[in-house]
Amino acid sequence: MASVYPSVNGEKLERFIASLPGVQNALDEVQFEIAARAEELLLQHRQEGHAQIDMVDGRIDKYVVLDDERGKKAALSIEYGRAESIVVKKAKDGSTYLDVIPASDGLFILARAANLPKKRKGKVHLD
Template sequence: MAVIYDRFGGKKFTKRLAEMVGVQRALDEVMFEIAVRAEELLVQHRADGHAEIDVDAGTVDRYVILSDERGQKAALSIEFGRQASVAVREDKDGNKFLVMIPPAEGLFILARAAGLPKKRKGKVKL
């Protein structure tokens, strides 16, 4: 009877596989391809926004990020859309007024670039 070990060299077998040089190179290639597609999709929709595509590498994982840190911090709304809402704004004299923010469809930049289904985030049911 064969014995199957779940550890190899003190690490879980799956982690050891993920850390292999060839696997890491493949992850880098996939990350780059997704980032290029995401940038192409974002450029098609960018009017004067500050959103951009960033990449980051962890010890094992790779990340393609839709960042709007320089703008309105609206990356979540850009990706998944938003419902109509009302916001309180203040003019230069300190007068407060209400502003209607219209709904917007999500662009699903990252989902489309990665070949994932376009799904809007919903509430988690417990």
């Protein structure tokens, strides 16, 4: 009967397998493919041109990130959408007024690029 050990040289079996060069190369390829699809989808919806797709390498995992640090910091709203909101603003003359920011649907750039289901954060699910 064979035995399966939970670790290899003191390292968890999953981490050992994930760090193998062949596995890392496969992850690099998948990361690049997802990033390329995400960039293509983002270009179809680009308005001001601030958001971008980045590839980030962790110690083991690979990430594709929607980054809007240079723009309105709206990556979450770009991906999942937002509800209508009312904001109190100040005019140049010192008076205040209400500004309505309309709702927008999410573009699900990352979800579509990775062939994942479109799901909003929280309890609401979109099909």
